[in-house]
Amino acid sequence: MSTTVTQDMSFLHLITSASVLVQLVMLILILISLSSWWFIFRKLFVIRYEIKKTDDFEDIFWRGVDLNALHQRIISSRYESGSLERIFAAGFGEFTKHPAGSDLDAVMESTRRAMRATYQREMDYLESHLSFLATVGSVSPYIGLFGTVWGIMNSFRSLSSVTQATIAHVAPGIAEALIATAMGLFAAIPAVVAYNRYASRTDQLATRFESFMEELSNVLQRRAAE
Template sequence: MSQVITQDLSFFHLVSGASLPVQLVMLLLLLASFVSWWFIFRKLFTLRQEIKQTDEFENIFWRGSDLNALYQRAAGARHAVGSMERIFEAGFREFTKYQSGVDIGPIMDSTRGAMRAVYQREMDRLESHLSFLATVGSVSPYVGLFGTVWGIMNAFRELSNVGQATIAHVAPGIAEALIATAMGLFAAIPAVIAYNRYASDTAQLATRYESFIEEVSNVLQRRVAKPRDMANFS
């Protein structure tokens, strides 16, 4: 119709014109990108909340509040409880079970064990999906590259059928193939950045929890030792 000579290289035209493997690659990458972004945001919210709750609890704990009151608070309001609070709750519950004057060794062992268990579970929860982000970050560029190579192969194969080869014959094929690489990079870059960021955040939280476990067990040990000393005196 129009006398304007345009090469229709619109995005949708390119995608729909691509060969089936390239389209599959694009679909896969789109899916991977979407899921990885979903996890990125989920993890962002989770970690932010976790850090906030940990800060809060540490603040309360080191202000010298009563441990019994802290335990009641943790056990009562379970919905908004952070990992650190949960660790403390588990440890303190285990500790109270032994109140009737057993040896200090087994008490502290089982208390520490209970806290360790909760700590492991919490770390598992925090680290979930991070491996997916790492996978997407490392693999999706290759998947995109595969799509691109496939598309360029097709473009050149079609070029061999044309007598007089011009760049205009290959250009659309290469453009549509390069979309796959673009999508792969689009999926990979945020995934890698998010993975590094979240991994370091999680590692930070882990050291905080570990040191907290040690500190809590020290505090509890002192609590056990004190009454015994008093008893020896009397």
């Protein structure tokens, strides 16, 4: 991507010979890129894990196990539990707290509130850092562009002292400045791709959670009416 004009223009040489500000921009971009890739992989693992957990839990739940036993099992392994398990635990826990014979509507209302609160927290957990990926995707090209503009400005300013201006005077400066843009794009493109993918995945999970909440409400209401 960087133009090699002369033979001593290796990639490292280009970076080390850049101006201080451009080097600073490059450093920032490297850090941004590293953290963005870190979050990309973290969210990848988290969302995969959540989808698997949700699949497993729905499978177990609709098979018709004893809800009390399921609740106990989830509470005993609360740190490994998935989001849907937590929502179920919160709702069922709230439902069982009410003494038998209390107002059904009030019980169902509080159960629904408990589930919704947990759902909000879980969605917050699932969507954490996605905003960071979005920010990286939209901002890092501009940071890279800033470094490039600055580097090109400098290389053109150095032309003013030269009477016979040739492309060889400008080319190294432009090449090293363009590295900043390349780094910005390198950070931005995967971040944007990952953001879009993870946002759609979390949306899918959210709809699954919501539909499960409604279904659980129905199940609990039926159970209370019996």
